[in-house]
Amino acid sequence: MRIRASVAAVTGALALSALAVPAAHADGTSAYRTEAVKIVKGTHAAAGKQGIKGVRGDMPYDLNVSFSNFKVAKAIKVGTTNHVATTVTYTMTHGADVDITADDFLSGPYLYKGAFDTPDNMLFGDLPATCRVVTNTTATCTGKVDIYPDFGDLWNSDAGAWKGGAIAIAYNGQDEEDPDLSQVGLADKGGLGSTLVQRYSRQTVNASPEPVKKGKTITVTGALTRASWDDSRYFGYTKQSVKLQFMKKGGSAYTTLKTVKTDSKGNLKTTVKASADGYFRYSFAGTSTTPAIDSTADFVDVK
Template sequence: MRIYSAALAACGVVALSALAVPAAHADETFGDTDITGVVVNSGDPVVLGTSARTVTVKVTATDPSGFEQINATLYHGSYTSQDSTVPATAACGPTTAATSTCTLTFTLTPGSAPADGSLAGAWSVSAYAIAADGDAEFLEKAAGFDLRRDTHVGVDAPDRVKWGRTLTVTGGVQNADWATGTYAAAAAGRPVQLQFRLKGCTTYTTLKTVNTAADGTVSATVRAFADGDYRWSYAGTPDTAPAVSKAEFVDVR
């Protein structure tokens, strides 16, 4: 009986080892191993600029016998047709704990993985846990997250203007270009808000919403009636991060 149990355990480990690669096409569970939670970047979207950054993923799993290994992979596309993958720098285990939360680290490298901006947007996480007794679980899509291109927003306005005169505030939106390692103009038609903060106040009020031009620039005119700060606020999209410009103070005389 002991030999039979050991053989089953070994079989379970071998089976899961085969599943923990892109050849698998379905979730698989052996025994009472259970992956109960997968959290990427503390639940926040991942924002990537023009240099490499690390991302953490916490995988929580339970099994009375503890674990030999817990691991995960980030990927873009469907599980059976991945066009970019990022493996963890190292797996977790072994551990005797019946409930284990494994913190895995991944390095995203612009120009490599991901290769370019077409890979921004929805990403997924596959995960597996191999228990000490040979039980195991593999999930094709244990979690999802948004990978967004970093955003820079600029602003420019005159230092001073006469009371009641027209004031023009310009600016521009740029997003990280992963293929070139630079920041490039945002696509045309992206809404950006012109906001104003009265001198001595802490909150901003939205004055106008305009769309980016083909070169990513924005411009709006308002009448100047009081001293204060102007800024541009970009809400972001599923594939680009939100951002606000610095404040530009205008003295009204």
């Protein structure tokens, strides 16, 4: 399990502190992630159930709250610098003895990579979810997961499949910065949903010469690149199959002419015979770690 400079990659323990300070620093790192490092001493898994130890060595009690109907985007595309926020909705069911309208009751979604008890990484929202009371024991909640790639939230190895979880915490009048954890209720559940966190992709195309005589050779070049979260740059996506497509002027759909593989630097190059005025593009189908993308069209005038 990793500990980042800006994100403490812990389990339910991080979630507890995550909701303790619902605010965001100017550098993009939410305050709760900083607080997590201060108040969480460690995590442990016992009998398959997550527990935490706090500053006073106490344990929070199990809060009578469960989660269902967790919905998150199928894929989340993250570049190198821009803050990305994805909306999550879920249903929260609770015992009649749990006051979810209390000022110090908080709930929120999160995403985690790897095993629930020992995740490789976790992503939370800058603020807790907003929950709307439906009945005296149910509420519908809407929250966000915020991602800041330029502040170390992700590494390249994090790309791919993630799972969703949710948390609820009742402070019961405790000081949120230094609570007696034995008086705090905590519900933390993983495996509620799934998504892909993907490295943002870029695709270019250039067909030349322009114009060209009918029957002559057109050379179509391009490059497929994707975000590197390790160093905040874009690099070529190597050895990937990309379709060269063409649409005649006045047409409404592209036709695949051939499939080309990117080289060791992510570059593409192939040739075709000029037949008619039209548009060329490269189309990448995507992978679990990198989203599908089509280049913009490049028009060639055939004389």
